[in-house]
Amino acid sequence: xxxxxxxxxxxxxxxxxxxxxxxxxxxxxxxxxxxxxxxxxxxxxxxxxxxxxxxxxxxxxxxxxxxxxxxxxxxxxxxxxxxxxxxxxxxxxxxxxxxxxxxxxxxxxxxxxxxxxxxxxxxxxxxxxxxxxxxxxxxxxxxxxxxxxxxxxxxxxxxxxxxxxxxxxxxxxxxxxxxxxxxxxxxxxxxxxxxxxxxxxxxxxxxxxxxxxxxxxxxxxxxxxxxxxxxxxxxxxxxxxxxxxxxxxxxxxxxxxxxxxxxxxxxxxxxxxxxxxxxxxxxxxxxxxxxxxxxxxxxxxxxxxxxxxxxxxxxxxxxxxxxxxxxxxxxxxxxxxxxxxxxxxxx
Amino acid sequence: xxxxxxxxxxxxxxxxxxxxxxxxxxxxxxxxxxxxxxxxxxxxxxxxxxxxxxxxxxxxxxxxxxxxxxxxxxxxxxxxxxxxxxxxxxxxxxxxxxxxxxxxxxxxxxxxxxxxxxxxxxxxxxxxxxxxxxxxxxxxxxxxxxxxxxxxxxxxxxxxxxxxxxxxxxxxxxxxxxxxxxxxxxxxxxxxxxxxxxxxxxxxxxxxxxxxxxxxxxxxxxxxxxxxxxxxxxxxxxxxxxxxxxxxxxxxxxxxxxxxxxxxxxxxxxxxxxxxxxxxxxxxxxxxxx
Numbered sequence: 098x099x100x101x102x103x104x105x106x107x108x109x110x111x112x113x114x115x116x117x118x119x120x121x122x123x124x125x126x127x128x129x130x131x132x133x134x135x136x137x138x139x140x141x142x143x144x145x146x147x148x149x150x151x152x153x154x155x156x157x158x159x160x161x162x163x164x165x166x167x168x169x170x171x172x173x174x175x176x177x178x179x180x181x182x183x184x185x186x187x188x189x190x191x192x193x194x195x196x197x198x199x200x201x202x203x204x205x206x207x208x209x210x211x212x213x214x215x216x217x218x219x220x221x222x223x224x225x226x227x228x229x230x231x232x233x234x235x236x237x238x239x240x241x242x243x244x245x246x247x248x249x250x251x252x253x254x255x256x257x258x259x260x261x262x263x264x265x266x267x268x269x270x271x272x273x274x275x276x277x278x279x280x281x282x283x284x285x286x287x288x289x290x291x292x293x294x295x296x297x298x299x300x301x302x303x304x305x306x307x308x309x310x311x312x313x314x315x316x317x318x319x320x321x322x323x324x325x326x327x328x329x330x331x332x333x334x335x336x337x338x339x340x341x342x343x344x345x346x347x348x349x350x351x352x353x354x355x356x357x358x359x360x361x362x363x364x365x366x367x368x369x370x371x372x373x374x375x376x377x378x379x380x381x382x383x384x385x386x387x388x389x390x391x392x393x394x395x396x397x398x399x400x401x402x403x404x405x406x407x408x409x410x411x412x413x414x415x416x417x418x419x420x421x422x423x424x425x426x427x428x429x430x431x432x433x434x435x436x437x438x439x440x441x442x443x444x
Numbered sequence: 445x446x447x448x449x450x451x452x453x454x455x456x457x458x459x460x461x462x463x464x465x466x467x468x469x470x471x472x473x474x475x476x477x478x479x480x481x482x483x484x485x486x487x488x489x490x491x492x493x494x495x496x497x498x499x500x501x502x503x504x505x506x507x508x509x510x511x512x513x514x515x516x517x518x519x520x521x522x523x524x525x526x527x528x529x530x531x532x533x534x535x536x537x538x539x540x541x542x543x544x545x546x547x548x549x550x551x552x553x554x555x556x557x558x559x560x561x562x563x564x565x566x567x568x569x570x571x572x573x574x575x576x577x578x579x580x581x582x583x584x585x586x587x588x589x590x591x592x593x594x595x596x597x598x599x600x601x602x603x604x605x606x607x608x609x610x611x612x613x614x615x616x617x618x619x620x621x622x623x624x625x626x627x628x629x630x631x632x633x634x635x636x637x638x639x640x641x642x643x644x645x646x647x648x649x650x651x652x653x654x655x656x657x658x659x660x661x662x663x664x665x666x667x668x669x670x671x672x673x674x675x676x677x678x679x680x681x682x683x684x685x686x687x688x689x690x691x692x693x694x695x696x697x698x699x700x701x702x703x704x705x706x707x708x709x710x711x712x713x714x715x716x717x718x719x720x721x722x723x724x725x726x727x728x729x730x731x732x733x734x
Contacts, residue, residue, distance in 0.1 A: 166567060186573045194568075194571045198564045199563075200567060201563070202563070203563060204490075204495065213486075214568075216479070216486075217483055218573065219476075
């Protein structure tokens with residue numbers, strides 16, 4: 098077993114051991130598709146780390162390389178001190194993994210699914226029954242523990258999936274878009290579980306396309322786009338990168354010609370004093386500027402004077418949606434499929 | 445866009461990190477291996493019992509074959525074959541149907557794996573510390589139980605209809621053993637097909653494409669000598685011939701080890717080769733170069 102080597106450290110942080118370390122990881126499929134390009138990341142023990150990106154950005158491929166489900170075509174991965182090429186079995190025994198798609202045996206009951214996971218991970222025989230009962234209670238499935246999983250709702254299946262990923266009490270859990278497709282109530286319940294295990298010391302690596310989820314849960318984030326990490330930091334740091342407040346303007350006619358004209362009006366108004374970013378959104382414009390609050394009303398007046406009808410507007414502190422827009426140049430709503438359903442992204 | 449960004453945070457080196465991490469994968473040795481096999485064996489058996497249609501359904505066709513072939517085929521060629529072998533056509537046919545049962549049961553093994561792939565259980569199993577070979581052996585053992593149960597049904601039905609077993613009850617058990625041995629290579633083949641296609645229809649079609657030609661170009665329903673010349677060559681290379689010949693030796697001739705040994709050796713060889721390929725494919729399932 099090889100030790101984890103030190104990475105850069107900041108005097109502001111108390112150094113912790115690296116639960117995950119990836120150095121220059123690349124994954125190129127046999128088809129020639131470069132899904133992950135030279136990704137390097139370090140996640141210290143105990144951190145709730147978010148891996149954020151749109152569909153097809155490389156999140157799942159990266160997580161699969163970290164949990165040994167894919168051999169990277171380049172680079173090195175060390176997880177919990179185990180090398181992903183040399184110490185695969187030990188690495189697998191030291192992590193929990195919840196795949197993007199619900200991964201349970203639908204023909205087995207919840208109890209049987211969790212017991213299978215117990216046995217597969219070698220949980221000591223004497224501890225199994227109590228642990229199964231505890232976990233099923235934790236995920237609120239105790240009452241239906243002996244029903245076949247195929248009779249469960251989507252949310253119940255996800256919760257059962259969580260239980261099977263946690264059964265061996267791993268110090269590190271990988272969660273690949275765990276709440277995709279769930280209703281807000283089910284999503285909130287899962288968030289509670291994730292927060293709880295993290296508070297108890299478990300390192301969590303979460304991939305998500307929901308900006309709100311990353312904002313709510315994560316200590317630190319990395320944003321991946323087109324197989325490359327394009328930004329990283331705490332949610333607050335990333336928001337600070339946006340560079341000011343955000344004025345969102347919804348237009349009555351949000352066709353391309355009108356939006357382009359509105360953008361020109363804002364740029365040529367002189368109100369932004371040469372700073373700030375004006376971006377087009379699905380419904381109008383997004384103006385990010387240190388002066389957004391101060392000149393917001395004047396900008397709306399300028400638009401009205403130019404004959405452009407405004408349906409609504411909002412000035413707010415930057416959200417991760419805005420971060421995404423600032424980093425990738427594309428509104429999150431256009432890149433993050435389904436995000437609108439739960440986050441209101443794209444407005 | 446910052447294409448070169450990477451996430452770096454404060455971490456500290458700890459040479460003993462891996463040793464201090466709680467891992468449940470410390471199981472080593474043969475007992476641990478058997479435990480892993482047992483885990484998988486139990487799961488697949490449980491699934492089979494939950495879905496009796498598969499168990500019952502896959503035995504219907506061989507039963508129909510047994511009844512139809514013995515009635516229709518037996519009336520036409522039965523006397524000739526029976527005279528040549530010194531037994532009735534039913535006695536000649538039962539070993540073939542036992543092997544057919546094994547073949548059909550084995551051919552459907554890959555469907556279970558495709559189901560696992562589709563519902564995510566395959567990945568879930570791969571990410572556990574269980575060894576790939578134990579996963580395969582556990583699943584295959586479960587298929588073997590199914591083959592043995594279905595084979596028993598055919599043998600009992602055959603005897604009830606008038607077939608005779610030269611080697612008695614012990615020989616009947618040996619016949620089931622041969623059927624189980626025979627089933628392993630095709631179970632492995634079906635699982636390889638599943639891993640390659642990752643699609644139920646393709647797995648079923650792929651297995652069926654082979655099942656029937658293999659059955660008919662073999663010693664299953666007619667003696668090899670009665671087949672056309674080129675078919676005799678294919679039949680002698682066909683694994684089904686070795687399975688059928690071994691069970692037929694036990695059924696008709698008795699404990700003729702000089703006839704049994706080569707057949708069993710071929711079956712063991714096939715099992716080892718196809719089993720190794722299946723385990724290799726399972727291991728390769730985690731490669732980006734698939």
